[in-house]
Amino acid sequence: MNPVLYWIDRLSALASGPAVWGVFLTGAIIYLIAEWRIRLLAFLAQYFFVGILFTRLFSERPEMALLKTLVGWLVCGALYLSARIRQDAQGRQAAFSWAADIPFRAVALAMLTIVAYLASQRYALPFVTGELALTCFLLVALAVLFIGTEQDVVVVGVGILNLLAALDIFYSTQDPGLLVTGLLIIVSLLVALAISYLAVVEVVE
Amino acid sequence: MILPGPLVIIALPLAMAVVLQLLRHWTMLMAGLGAATLVLIGGLVLLAPLDAVWQVSNFTVEFGRPLVILGRQLVLQPFDQLAIAFLFFTTGGLFIVAWRLLPHSNFFPVGLVIVTLLATALLVEQVVYAALLVEMAAILTVFPLHEPSSVASKRGGAPGALGGMRYMVYVTLALPGLMITQLFLDLFAIFPNDQTLLNTAAVLLSISFAILFGAFPFQSWLSRVALDGSPPMVTFIFTVNFGAVWFMLLDYLRTYPWLAEQVPLAQLFLWLGLLMMVLGGILAAAQQQLGRLVGYATLVDNGAMLLALGTQQVEGTALAMLLLIARPFSLALMTLGLQGLRRLGDGADTHRLLRGVAWRAPWRAFAFLIGGISLAGFPISLSFDARWGLYRLLAQEEFTWALLALLGSAGVMFGLVRSLRVLLKRSPTVKRPVGEPLVEDRIVLLLLVVLILATLFLGFFPQRVSHLVYQMASWYTIF
Numbered sequence: 001m002n003p004v005l006y007w008i009d010r011l012s013a014l015a016s017g018p019a020v021w022g023v024f025l026t027g028a029i030i031y032l033i034a035e036w037r038i039r040l041l042a043f044l045a046q047y048f049f050v051g052i053l054f055t056r057l058f059s060e061r062p063e064m065a066l067l068k069t070l071v072g073w074l075v076c077g078a079l080y081l082s083a084r085i086r087q088d089a090q091g092r093q094a095a096f097s098w099a100a101d102i103p104f105r106a107v108a109l110a111m112l113t114i115v116a117y118l119a120s121q122r123y124a125l126p127f128v129t130g131e132l133a134l135t136c137f138l139l140v141a142l143a144v145l146f147i148g149t150e151q152d153v154v155v156v157g158v159g160i161l162n163l164l165a166a167l168d169i170f171y172s173t174q175d176p177g178l179l180v181t182g183l184l185i186i187v188s189l190l191v192a193l194a195i196s197y198l199a200v201v202e203v204v205e
Numbered sequence: 206m207i208l209p210g211p212l213v214i215i216a217l218p219l220a221m222a223v224v225l226q227l228l229r230h231w232t233m234l235m236a237g238l239g240a241a242t243l244v245l246i247g248g249l250v251l252l253a254p255l256d257a258v259w260q261v262s263n264f265t266v267e268f269g270r271p272l273v274i275l276g277r278q279l280v281l282q283p284f285d286q287l288a289i290a291f292l293f294f295t296t297g298g299l300f301i302v303a304w305r306l307l308p309h310s311n312f313f314p315v316g317l318v319i320v321t322l323l324a325t326a327l328l329v330e331q332v333v334y335a336a337l338l339v340e341m342a343a344i345l346t347v348f349p350l351h352e353p354s355s356v357a358s359k360r361g362g363a364p365g366a367l368g369g370m371r372y373m374v375y376v377t378l379a380l381p382g383l384m385i386t387q388l389f390l391d392l393f394a395i396f397p398n399d400q401t402l403l404n405t406a407a408v409l410l411s412i413s414f415a416i417l418f419g420a421f422p423f424q425s426w427l428s429r430v431a432l433d434g435s436p437p438m439v440t441f442i443f444t445v446n447f448g449a450v451w452f453m454l455l456d457y458l459r460t461y462p463w464l465a466e467q468v469p470l471a472q473l474f475l476w477l478g479l480l481m482m483v484l485g486g487i488l489a490a491a492q493q494q495l496g497r498l499v500g501y502a503t504l505v506d507n508g509a510m511l512l513a514l515g516t517q518q519v520e521g522t523a524l525a526m527l528l529l530i531a532r533p534f535s536l537a538l539m540t541l542g543l544q545g546l547r548r549l550g551d552g553a554d555t556h557r558l559l560r561g562v563a564w565r566a567p568w569r570a571f572a573f574l575i576g577g578i579s580l581a582g583f584p585i586s587l588s589f590d591a592r593w594g595l596y597r598l599l600a601q602e603e604f605t606w607a608l609l610a611l612l613g614s615a616g617v618m619f620g621l622v623r624s625l626r627v628l629l630k631r632s633p634t635v636k637r638p639v640g641e642p643l644v645e646d647r648i649v650l651l652l653l654v655v656l657i658l659a660t661l662f663l664g665f666f667p668q669r670v671s672h673l674v675y676q677m678a679s680w681y682t683i684f
Contacts, residue, residue, distance in 0.1 A: 126392070147374055153366055160377045167381045174388050179275050183337040187380075190344040194373060198366035201351045 008062050012055035020135050022049035027142035028109055030158060034099045036083045040076055043158055047072025050165050053135055057172050064181065068168070071185050075161060075192035079154055082196035089203040108145060116141040128173050139166035153202060157195030164188050210253070210268030211279040211328050214289065215321055217246055222317040235313040236304035240297040243320065247293030250286050272328075279328040284459075284680030287673070288452040289324045295444050295533045296320045302537055303437035305649050306544065312349035312437060319345050319441075323449035332460060335453050336383035343376035343446060350430070350438050368433030371426035372442070375416050378423075382413030390461050407468040410457065411477070417450045418507045420477055421484045428500030432554075436540030443503050444533045451510065451529060455522075455681045475515030479609055481508025486616020495546065495554040495573070495624055499539050502580045502617045506532060509582065509595060512610060516598050523671075523678035524591045524598070530670055531579065531587035534660045538576025541653055545569030545645075546628070556627040563628035568645060570628050572653045574621065575660060581617035585664035590671075 026046035030039045051069030058064040087094065099105055116137035125133045139162045146159025168184050221242045225235045253259070255269035271280035281289075296316055303312055319342045326338035347369035389406035393399065419427040431439050458465055465471065485504035492498045506528060513525040543554060545566045550558040563570035578584075582592030592614060599607035663670065 147378075153370055156370060156374065160374060163377060163381070167384065170381075171384055171388070179277060180333065180337070183334065183341075187337060187340055187344070190341055191373070191377070194344050194347045194369070197348060198351060198370055201353055202366045 005060065005062065008055060009059050012052055012059075015052050016056050016131050019049040019052040020131050020138070022046070023053075023135055024113065024138050024142075027138070027145075027162070030155065031109055031142070031145055032099055032102065032105055034097045035094060036087070036154070037094060038096070039155070039158075040080050040083065043079070044073060044076045046162075047076065050135075050169075053132060053169065054172070056129070056132065057169065058176065064176075067185070071188060072165075075188060078192045078196045079157070079199075082199040083154055085200050086203050105149070108149065112141040112145055113138070125170060126174070128170060132169055132173065136166045136170050139163070139169075153195060153199045157191065157198075160191050160195075161188060164191065206263060207265045207267060207270070209270040209272040209279075210250075210255075210266065210281045211272040211325075213266055213268075214246060214250060214281070214328070215272075215279075215325055218242055218317045218321045222314040222321075225314040225317065226311075229309050229311070229314075232308045232310070232313075233304060236300045239313045239317055240300040242317070243293045243297035243300070247290045247297065250281070250293065251290040255281060255283065255286075277334060278330050279325065280330065281328060284677070285327050285452075287677045288327055288448070291530065292320055292323055292327075292445050292448055295448070296441065298533065299437045299441050299445075299537070302440075302541070302652055303435075305646050305652075306437060306541075307349075307352070307435055310349060310352055312352070312441075315345055315349050316441065320445060323445065326449060327452055327456065331387070332453070332457055333384050333387045335456065336380055336387075339446075339449055339453060340376055340380050342449070344373055346438075346442055346446060347373055350434050350442070352435075368426070368430040371429050375419075375423055375426045379413040379416040382409040382416075386410045386413065386457075390464065403464070403467055407464065407470065407473075410464075411470070411473055414450070414454055415477060418447070418481070418511065419504055420481050420507070420511075424481075424485070424488075424501075424504050427504055428497040431500035431503070431540075432494065432496035434540075436537065436544045439499065439540045440533060440536040443536055444529070447503075447507070447532075448529055451525075454514075459681055471515050471517045473515075474511045475606070478508045478510070478512030478515055479606060479613075481505065482512065482610050482613030483508075483616075484613075486613035488616075489620040490616040490623075492620050492624075493556045495543050495559070498577070498617075498620050498624060499536070499543065499580075501620070502539075502577065503532075503536070505613050505617050506580060506582075506588070508613065509592060509610065512599070512606075513591075513595050516595075516602070518598065519675070519678050520594065521598055522681050523674045524594045526674040526677045527591035527594075527667070527670065528588060530674065531591060531663065534656060534663065535576045535579035535586065535588060538572045538653070538656050538660060539580060540576075541649070541656070542569040542571070542573030542576060546573065556624065560627055560630050563625070564631070566645075568650055568653055570625075572657065573628075574625055575657050577621040577624075578618070579660050579664070581621060582614045583618055586660055587663040587667055587670065589664060590667040 023046055026042040026049065029042035033039060047069055050072065051065050054065035054068045055062050117134065120130070120134040120137045125136065128136065143159040143163035143166065146155050146162065150156050150159070164184065164187060171180060221238065225239055228235050228238070253268045257268070259266040268281055271278045300313060300316065303310060322338045322342040322345070326335040329335055329338070350369045351366055386406045386409045389402045393402040393406065396402065416423045430442055434442065482505050485501045485508055489498055489501035489505065492501060510525040510528050513521040513528070515521070546559055546562055546569050547554050549562040549565055579586035579588050582588040596607040596611055599610060
């Protein structure tokens with residue numbers, strides 16, 4: 001085995017456990033804190049953790065994992081630009097604040113995290129390792145929270161992207177072919193573009 | 206140089222989309238070129254014999270020759286010809302409608318890209334790629350749907366991007382199911398004794414298509430899109446995008462024929478269709494907003510299509526196709542009428558604000574009425590012939606089903622009559638209605654008249670299209 005690949009494999013094996021909970025933690029930050037800069041930073045970090053988990057999938061081709069991370073950061077860049085335009089148009093000052101209904105959110109987050117954890121223990125996804133299965137379930141749980149309980153276009157969009165990331169992890173274990181991976185990347189980029197567009201259109205209107 | 210047919214079908218509209226993007230300033234030119242391209246390719250797809258070779262200058266076009274991309278085949282099959290032609294002709298017609306309604310719109314270039322993606326989804330052999338391409342097309346639809354210059358209405362406090370957002374969310378929710386279904390079905394082909402794989406695949410497939418068709422409880426995006434979108438966009442989503450989803454479902458069932466044999470899918474479609482019709486009818490009857498009425502009428506129509514498929518007969522599939530062909534006419538009329546009425550209601554379409562406006566915009570009110578009657582499946586329209594055939598088919602099996610389906614249609618008609626009463630209501634204090642009449646664009650008026658005449662003509666002479674739909678249905682012997 002190529003020594004670089006060997007060390008990447010060793011490091012990702014060590015980091016993948018914390019990365020799973022990193023994905024959850026960043027998702028929790030996005031859900032519980034209202035300040036958009038912190039949310040986008042958390043989303044940026046979430047893509048980093050997802051990238052680490054992708055190195056477990058593409059152990060022979062770590063450049064694919066790098067590509068996924070870079071695409072994620074590109075998505076964050078697009079969202080940052082539209083969130084910035086929106087803030088300027090609304091003339092609001094950025095300040096730290098917790099999201100509204102924080103007790104409800106905390107309870108909902110805790111409940112869905114438990115559901116995701118138990119589901120990963122109870123239902124084995126075919127050909128998917130335990131850590132990756134837990135990541136898939138956690139990302140789906142976060143997507144459900146973002147889509148189901150948020151009104152902000154950007155956060156709902158993050159939910160869609162989380163769902164796509166979960167699908168990407170699951171599907172890549174079954175079929176690590178280039179075409180599906182490429183098409184899923186295009187879908188993620190299009191979703192990011194559409195969310196950015198909608199976030200700006202809301203203000204223009 | 207030999208060109209495979211799929212390459213022509215994909216490359217020509219994409220190239221024209223780039224040209225149209227450069228011509229955004231000239232709406233008439235954009236609409237004309239876009240429509241001409243679509244009609245030309247649609248005509249070629251429909252008429253070109255798949256085994257023939259066409260010589261154009263130095264190029265030899267073989268429509269039956271597959272296009273291979275990274276080992277995946279795109280091939281024009283006989284059953285795809287009519288489906289792709291339907292998508293292209295409908296979009297071409299909508300470009301003409303959009304010419305006066307959406308000046309400088311990105312609907313023309315983006316619409317070409319969307320319809321190309323949908324056609325590619327039908328051409329590709331593996332359904333997983335079809336699902337991804339339909340998802341991409343749905344995401345792109347958001348851009349013309351929420352174009353700032355053409356947003357249909359700005360209602361107090363409601364977020365303007367909600368329709369597109371919901372549409373994107375629901376289509377994305379359907380994507381994992383569609384992709385994983387194929388995976389499980391392929392696994393089942395290897396492990397035929399594992400019934401769990403098949404059952405899971407059937408459940409995922411059903412949920413995914415229920416989401417895509419806006420079945421209960423996933424119907425909220427339908428009414429929201431109908432509220433937010435301009436007439437050509439709403440018609441485009443409810444006919445072209447829905448049409449592609451419909452043909453994708455038929456492709457799934459044709460690709461995996463044993464799925465329908467081993468799982469009671471027909472029963473599932475039947476009950477889901479009935480539920481959609483009954484619930485859609487109730488919701489339509491209760492509506493106080495005309496846009497929502499359009500959304501729920503479409504839900505009832507979708508239910509009727511699924512119900513027709515659930516009858517497990519070629520006639521049923523043909524009737525579903527007939528409903529699909531009738532839909533662009535009814536919806537275009539309804540949404541065009543609605544657009545004019547909204548202009549008189551300051552962008553809103555509630556009963557309270559539209560009281561008596563039929564006297565100020567008689568053509569728009571008439572268009573809304575004719576389109577509504579057609580979408581509800583009442584005489585005289587092409588949908589009526591399809592619905593009547595459906596009730597007869599259902600009555601042969603179980604009379605209650607036919608009655609429930611009829612009640613769903615009656616619900617839409619009831620909602621329409623309620624709306625019409627409001628539109629025609631005169632103010633009690635004055636003899637003449639208050640307000641200036643709507644200043645009509647003559648070309649839009651001409652379009653309305655043409656659409657009304659086409660709807661009535663097809664209603665009187667349905668046999669013109671019936672042989673076409675039977676031909677389409679005969680390719681899909683599913684059950």
